[in-house]
Structures are given as structure tokens and as C-alpha cells.
Amino acid sequence: MKAVVFDDFGGPDKLHVAEVKRPTTTAETVLVRVTAVSVNHVDTFVRSGAFKTPLATPHIAGRDLVGRVVANSQADFKVGDRVWTNSMGYEGRMGATAEYVAVPVDRLYHAPDGVDGLQLVAAVHSAATAAIVL
Structure with a gap:
């Protein structure tokens, strides 16, 4: 499957599309076919190395996705x-910018009916941050 990866820390020039192995499910994960992703400031911190966190190999970029359970x-x-998550791509989890992602069940949520996937993925990071703060 195709994914956006980075092999070294740095700027956006470190990102490239690569063929990677399609993930499989475990008792703790759900396999999702990705239909929309977004990029937020935390993604840039992870990619640059400024946010120190264990990364999965290959290092697939991105935290936020909307997709369908397969x-x-x-x-x-x-x-x-239809589901969403906003916590991939750090703490050893593969990132969201791939055709398929194995999402931990405790980090996966049902997408609300009637909400466009692109609008939803654009809102999940800031909305989740606001909910945590409140």
C-alpha cells in the first residue's frame, strides 16, 4: 500500500510516498481504509524531531484520519x-497518511452521520483539544 513517510527528521522535504506493508489487525486494533486525512502543527513537530516520541517503522506521517472499517x-x-481518530503517528503508532491504518480501538470513534469526511478530519484535532481543555 502507499503511505507518506519520512526516513529522517527535518522539514517537509523529508516526506515522500512509499510502498509499505499493509497493517493487520490485532485484538486491540481495527483496520481502517483511510478516506481523508489532515495535517496539523503536531505533525510538523513529530517530523522535525522537536516532539520526542517513539515512532513506528516505517515512520508514516500524520495523526488525524477519517475512514471506513474493513x-x-x-x-x-x-x-x-465510518470512523475517525486523531492520535496516530506517535507513541509507536503508525501514522494516518496511508491507504490503511490499524487504529487502536481505544482511539477510534464513530463518525457522526451527515458530516462530510473532509470537514470532519479538518476539525477533529482542534475540537478534541477544546474538549480536553474544557
């Missing part, structure tokens, strides 16, 4: 469910 072992999510 495989899982979790009762809360069914194949075809």
Missing part, C-alpha cells in the same frame, strides 16, 4: 462503519 475483532465497530 476488518476488526471489536464488537463496537462493524465492517463498513
